[in-house]
Amino acid sequence: MTEQTHGAKKLPRHFLDHWLRAFEKSRIDNHRMVTGFVTRLESLLPPASRPIAGPASDYQMGGGWRSSPDARRSLWQTLGLALQERRYLRRRLPRRGEAAMWLVADDRRSGVIEDWAALATLLRTFGGQSAPPWLTDWQAEGRQLVCFTPNLFALRPADTVGTVHLSYLSLFAVPLAWPGAFVVAVGSMLANQPLRALSRRNAWITSLLAASFDVLLARQVPDRLLMLTSNSFVIELLRYMHAVSGLGEGVTEVLHGIPSLEVETYHQTLVGRATSSLSHRLTFVPPVPSLKVNAANGHIRVAATTINLKMNAVAWQRDLWKLAEECVRRESVRGAVRVVALNGAGTVEGKQYLQTGCFAAELAILRYVLAESCRSGIPVHVQYSLHPAHIKSGDAAAIREALRADEVEVLDDSLQTWLESDLCISIFSSASWDAQALGCDVVFGVSPDDQLYSGDMLASFQHPTCDLTLFEVLSKAIARLPERPRPSPHERVALICGTPGGVS
Secondary structure (H helix, E strand, O other): OOOOOOOHHHOOOOHHHHHHHHHHHHHHHHHHHHHHHHHHHHHOOOHHHOOOOOOOOOOOOOOOOOOOHHHOOOHHHHHHHHHHHHHHHHHHOOOOOEEEEEEEOOOOOOOOOOOHHHHHHHOOOOOOOOOOHHHHHHHHOOOEEEEEOOOOOOOOOOOOOOOEEEOHHHHHHHHHHOHHHHHHHHHHHHHHOOHHHHHOHHHHHHHHHHHHHHHHHHHEEEEEEEEOOOOOHHHHHHHHHHHHHOOOOOEEEEOOOOOOHHHHHHHHHHHHHOHHHHOOOEEEEOOOOOOOOOOOOOOOEEOOOOOOHHHHHHHHHOOHHHHHHHHHHHHHHHOOOEEEEEEOOOOOOOOOHHHOHHHHHHHHHHHHHHHHHHHHOOOEEEEEEOOHHHHHHOOHHHHHHHHHOOOOEEEOOHHHHHHHOOEEEEOOOOHHHHHHHOOOEEEEOOOHHHOOOOHHHHOOOEOOOOOOOHHHHHHHHHHOHHHOOOOOHHHHHHHHHOOOOOOO
16 A cells, blocks of 8 residues: 655645634634623623623633543653553554544544444434435445544543544654654644744644644544534644645534634635635534535535434433433423423633523523513423533532522433423523424524624524514513424424434
8 A cells, every 4th residue: 555644745835824823813703702792691681690700701602611620630640641642552553554534523422432333323314314325435445443532531442453542642642652753743844834933832832733643644544534523722723734635535524513603704714715725625514404504605515414413412322202202291290381491501611600691691581581471471381401511510510509499490401401392592502503403492692793603593593683682582482482383392303313213
């Protein structure tokens, strides 16, 4: 087999600098837009309901996966683990130029840590019972599967014969495993940077990480790169290093959420700078039908198929038809009431969620719904679904306690709220699109003026406008509840997986 190479010579001139600046701008724009949105939201709250912690200066979209104290390790412990990782890399990646399929997935959230069967279940098409044809074709080729997880450590099975599992620690171990190749790659990456960029710390970090990826990509050359998660510094660097290399079939991302406006701008900026290298090298698979994903003037492919990772992850662990039966049983106990659910937002780095403006707004919304129910005489049962970050950060118990007095039912599973609810409310969570896809009415806290999402993305939601506040929109939505048709839980499960028995 002819040895393939991956290297800075495959990157357009100064591309690392262009990528870094576009990524940094997207994070700055994200911080500005979310902070402005939360500040506006807090201004609508009664003074007594506003958070004690002060202005919303630390918000980031999708942030909040705080590390626990016991997860922090000393320098010597980390070095010892890096030496162990060196042995793993030398054993599992003995040769250069081996063709492989790379999979980027958070193994702690997706559960994809080992085999094609698990991956095929996670990638069932929306409304179908099987994985898309392109995945079946990739599996049939029998290529090596390389799974990269955006965590310090990978969850590796006891049997390490199959899939190669890489993580952030693998990048740190590359200089120990192949020092000569790493030094050469660092030189190439620094040469790709303009001289003015080398005065910046982030440019050096980018070059070192790119060098580690370059060495790994030269040993397991991606025919394809499939992404089930994105938007982190390291993962985005991997995406664009492979996309501009011209090797294989490019990058396919199954969107795990809804692209916010600054993410769309980020991709459009990079494609515009390197159109010849990137045109048709990126493919997005939307999570719900009829989602208007920005195709960057046709240079980004948008797949016709739809794959919802969140719903499929639940379907992998649970029988959805049995869950539908449970929802029907719960409905018979509740009686003739409408269900209103609020899908919790993510947490904030360095803050307890109960101290944030997001939770203050959510609490005010829940209490407003209960008060509006009493005023209008429309009986409702109110639910709150925890964001996965609440469980990881330890905020879940405190949220349950805070909502106990208001008799709000707190659920761990957002999918259950989407199967049971007539009306789903969210401040800015992408859960709103999932809920709508399953037949729920949706009230979304974001308006087009907030510039968090494009107007096309928000077109099908009830949301604040220059003439209506969020609470006025809620009043109108609650008033419409008695007239609104209610799909059964079984009908909603059928939207996910087709005919009964489609999910095992």
